[in-house]
Amino acid sequence: MLKTKLHKGYQASTVKTATTDGTYIGTMKHLEKQAVNTEIQFDIALKEVNARLKAANSRVAIVQVAGSLYLQATLPLKPHDINTKGKNTKQYKISLNIPANFYGLKTAEEEANELAKLIARQQFTWTSKYLGNKQEQGEKTFGELLDNYEKIYFSSRQRNIKSEGTFFKNYLGVLNQFDRNMLAIPENIKRQFDNISNDTPSWKHRTSIALNLFCKEFNIPLVIKFKRPKPKPRQVPDESMIEDGFYQWEKYAHKRRNKRREQADYWIVFRWFYGMLATYGCRPRELFLYPDFQHWLSENKTWKVHELCKTGEREALPLYDSWIELFDLKNPQVVKLVQDYINGRDDTKGMHTLSAALSDWFNKVDLGFSPYDLRHAWAIRAHLMGIPIKAAADNLGHSVQQHTDTYQRWFGLENRKKAISHAVKKQDELQELREEIVKLKAENQELRNLLDKYQIIQTLHNN
Structure with a gap:
C-alpha cells in the first residue's frame, strides 16, 4: 500500500x-x-x-x-x-x-x-x-556531482537509517569506486566502467544500475547496458547442518591463534547472532538496530524488530522452540556480551560495520553458508512444515510474493524430495487411518451384534 x-x-x-x-x-x-x-x-x-x-x-x-x-x-x-x-x-x-x-x-x-x-x-x-x-553540467568533475547526489536523493524522501542504508549501500558505496577528479563526461565514465573486472559480474551489474540512475539524474547522455548475471547456487543449510554449525564456533575459538584478550569472547557474540538468525529468520540488521533485550530476556519467545528496520515493527516467532535452549539464546551473560558489543551503533556506518563483521565471522568459522542463507533456510523449513505462506511471510517481514520466490528459487532437489516424501507419507498415514476406521467400525458392529444377542438371552432367562 x-x-x-x-x-x-x-x-x-x-x-x-x-x-x-x-x-x-x-x-x-x-x-x-x-x-x-x-x-x-x-x-x-x-x-x-x-x-x-x-x-x-x-x-x-x-x-x-x-x-x-x-x-x-x-x-x-x-x-x-x-x-x-x-x-x-x-x-x-x-x-x-x-x-x-x-x-x-x-x-x-x-x-x-x-x-x-x-x-x-x-x-x-x-x-x-x-x-x-x-557552466555546462558536463564540465563538472565526477566528485562534484557525487557530492550533490546525496542532497538530491534525500530531497525526495524522508532521511532516516533505512533510507540512508539504501543510499550508501546501493549508490554511494558503488559510485565511490570511480575517479572523483575526472570530468563527468560519458567517455570518461564509460572507460572506467569498462575497466571494472568481469570476474565479478554481479558487482558490475550493480554498478551499471547505480551509474545509469546517476547519469539520468544529472542529464549525462550515457546508458550502460550490462546483462544481469545468473544467480550463483546457494548452499541453503538444513536442520542438521545448522545444528552442527553451532558447535563449529567453539571449535574455531579453541583453534584460533593470536586472539587478543579484549576480543576473546567475540565468537560467543557472533554465535548468538548465528543462533538467532537460524531460529527466527531475521535480517541481520533486525538484530543490530535498537534490540529490545529486556523483552527478549522476559518470558516471551518472540524477538521484537524495531520500527526503523527495513519493513517496520513486528514480533518474530521461532519455528523450533527447542533451538532457543539448544543455541543458548536466553543466557543473560551471553546477551550482555552482545549488548556491550553492539553498544549503540545505531547509525548507517554502525550497521555496515556490524553486517561486515558478521559475514567475516561466518567465513572464518568456515560454515559453508552466509548469514542470509539462514533466512532462506527458515522460509524453506516453514514451507516443508506446512506453515501457511501468509503467516511465514509476515513472520519474516516481507511480501507473500517475495516469500514464494525465495523458497522456490532455493528449494533444490533434496528439499523437493523431502516435500514429496512428506506428502506421500501424509497420504499413507491418511489411508492407514481410513483403513483403521473401517476396521474399528466393523469391530464396533460385531460388538453391537453380540450385545443384542446377550440382551435377548438375558430377557429369556428372566422370563
Missing part, C-alpha cells in the same frame, strides 16, 4: 512494504522499480509546482526537456531575434542547466518566481544568466 507525502509542495516521499529480501536479485529489482516510481512522483510534483505558479498569476511555467528543467515564458525578443508575426515578444524556453530532479525542482521554482517578478515589473532584460552562459 502506497502512502505519499508532499513536503513543501515539491518533495514527494513514498513509503511501502518492502518486497526485497536483501538478495542481489531482489535489490536490483527494487532499484529498477524505485527509478520508475521516482519518475511518477516527479511528474506529480512538477504539475503541483506549475499549479502554484498559475495560482499566483505568474506568467512563467516550468517544463522538462531531455532530462533538464527549463523556464517557459513570453518575453521581449532576444537580441537579433525576430517574430515572424511582427510582435516584439516571443515564447522562450530558458535553460538554467538544472537537472530534472526534486532538488533541481526546488531551485527551478525559485528561479520561476524571480523571473515572474521581473516580468510583472517590466524589468526583464536578456542578461548572461538567461542567455545561457552558465
